[in-house]
Amino acid sequence: MTFRIRGLDPAPFIELYGLSDTELLARSARRMIADTIPGFPDRIEMRDAELGEAVLLVNFEHLPVDSPYRSSHAIFVREGASEAFVAIDQVPDVMARRQLSVRAFDDAGMMIDARLIDGADAAVTFAALLGNPAAAYLHVHNAVRGCYSGLVERA
Numbered sequence: 001m002t003f004r005i006r007g008l009d010p011a012p013f014i015e016l017y018g019l020s021d022t023e024l025l026a027r028s029a030r031r032m033i034a035d036t037i038p039g040f041p042d043r044i045e046m047r048d049a050e051l052g053e054a055v056l057l058v059n060f061e062h063l064p065v066d067s068p069y070r071s072s073h074a075i076f077v078r079e080g081a082s083e084a085f086v087a088i089d090q091v092p093d094v095m096a097r098r099q100l101s102v103r104a105f106d107d108a109g110m111m112i113d114a115r116l117i118d119g120a121d122a123a124v125t126f127a128a129l130l131g132n133p134a135a136a137y138l139h140v141h142n143a144v145r146g147c148y149s150g151l152v153e154r155a
Helices: 021-026 119-130
Strands: 003-006 030-033 054-063 071-078 086-088 099-105 111-118 137-142 148-154
Touching: 003 119, 021 030, 071 148, 099 119, 111 119, 119 137, 119 148
Parallel strands: none
Antiparallel strands: 003 086, 003 148, 030 054, 054 071, 099 111, 099 137, 137 148
């Protein structure tokens, strides 16, 4: 099964770039400086921020569905990121180097399957879960902190 991974559209975050810490705080966001790799996974470019790069910690509604699974959580976006990652049958390092929770959802936004995996096994797991005709898309989360990592869909 061929799959596509998409980073987030940068448009909703651009207005936050360059705001003062006080202005970010008023929007429930925080600026942080990457001091470890891995450690600050950008959800737009789908890569870990380099040492010294500024990232914004924001709350993001990653599953805006009309079901009990509607969900939001904290994510990082690299301040200044302007182009969303898109790849077919390629698992970015930001996923491949982490433990992942992979969740399959149907068209009604209901979870129909889930797996806890090592990121090195992501491609095989994505293909297997998308092989279920009832699976409309997959949501990937970092297993340790629970942060949304990305969307996987059929290519």
